[in-house]
Amino acid sequence: MLNLGVLASGRGSNFQSIIDEIEAGRLNASIKLLMVDNPNAYAIERAKKHSIEHLYLNPNDFKSKDDFFKKIADELKARGIELVILAGFMRIVRKPLIDAFPNKIMNIHPALLPSFPGLHGQKQAADYSVRISGCTVHFVDEGMDTGPIIIQAAVPVSPDDTEETLSDRILKLEHMIFPEAIRLYADGRLSVEGRVVRIKGYELKDEYIVNPILR
Numbered sequence: 079m080l081n082l083g084v085l086a087s088g089r090g091s092n093f094q095s096i097i098d099e100i101e102a103g104r105l106n107a108s109i110k111l112l113m114v115d116n117p118n119a120y121a122i123e124r125a126k127k128h129s130i131e132h133l134y135l136n137p138n139d140f141k142s143k144d145d146f147f148k149k150i151a152d153e154l155k156a157r158g159i160e161l162v163i164l165a166g167f168m169r170i171v172r173k174p175l176i177d178a179f180p181n182k183i184m185n186i187h188p189a190l191l192p193s194f195p196g197l198h199g200q201k202q203a204a205d206y207s208v209r210i211s212g213c214t215v216h217f218v219d220e221g222m223d224t225g226p227i228i229i230q231a232a233v234p235v236s237p238d239d240t241e242e243t244l245s246d247r248i249l250k251l252e253h254m255i256f257p258e259a260i261r262l263y264a265d266g267r268l269s270v271e272g273r274v275v276r277i278k279g280y281e282l283k284d285e286y287i288v289n290p291i292l293r
């Protein structure tokens with residue numbers, strides 16, 4: 079069984095989707111710790127409800143960002159965490175945590191990277207009026223949303239979409255592909271070579287995706 083540590087800052091709906099997959103017996107993993115950088119994060123309520131240990135760390139209590147991330151790494155290591163999940167964790171991860179968990183930290187981003195990195199990926203996509211957007215699960219490196227891509231999923235975008243309507247459409251897919259990426263990892267099917275992630279047993283079919291708006 080894979081030991082997970084989850085880092086979150088807010089609502090925690092992605093955290094919930096992982097809890098649900100584990101409880102349904104579809105993901106062979108156990109969440110050993112939820113760490114939050116925000117004492118009001120709703121994710122804490124979810125942890126309590128499912129008897130998952132939670133820990134609030136205030137970044138302002140640390141001399142530097144590196145010290146804050148070193149503390150997170152120490153807390154995760156102390157609990158035997160094997161994979162770290164960033165589920166709406168609103169900070170750029172620093173070296174002490176990345177070095178402690180090389181290619182063992184996953185993040186979900188609400189856009190098709192490398193388009194629209196950073197904050198408000200859905201708003202950026204709606205404002206740009208792209209035809210397709212989506213979400214990306216990737217391993218985390220020191221950049222902002224730049225690490226090796228594991229899974230992406232796409233949704234159509236309408237010119238009438240707002241940040242809210244597009245976010246809702248993308249979120250449904252987030253809740254599918256994040257647990258799926260963790261499952262692939264838990265099953266030992268992922269390997270990383272530079273920025274290429276290979277998925278064992280995953281065959282590219284001779285298919286293409288047509289944006290429904292164009293049909």
Ligand code: GRF
Pocket residue numbers: 086088089090091092093165166167186187188252
């Ligand atoms: C999601 O849109 C995720 O892609 C982004 O932050 C949001 C977190 O939502 N990284 P939630 O807290 O999981 O509900």
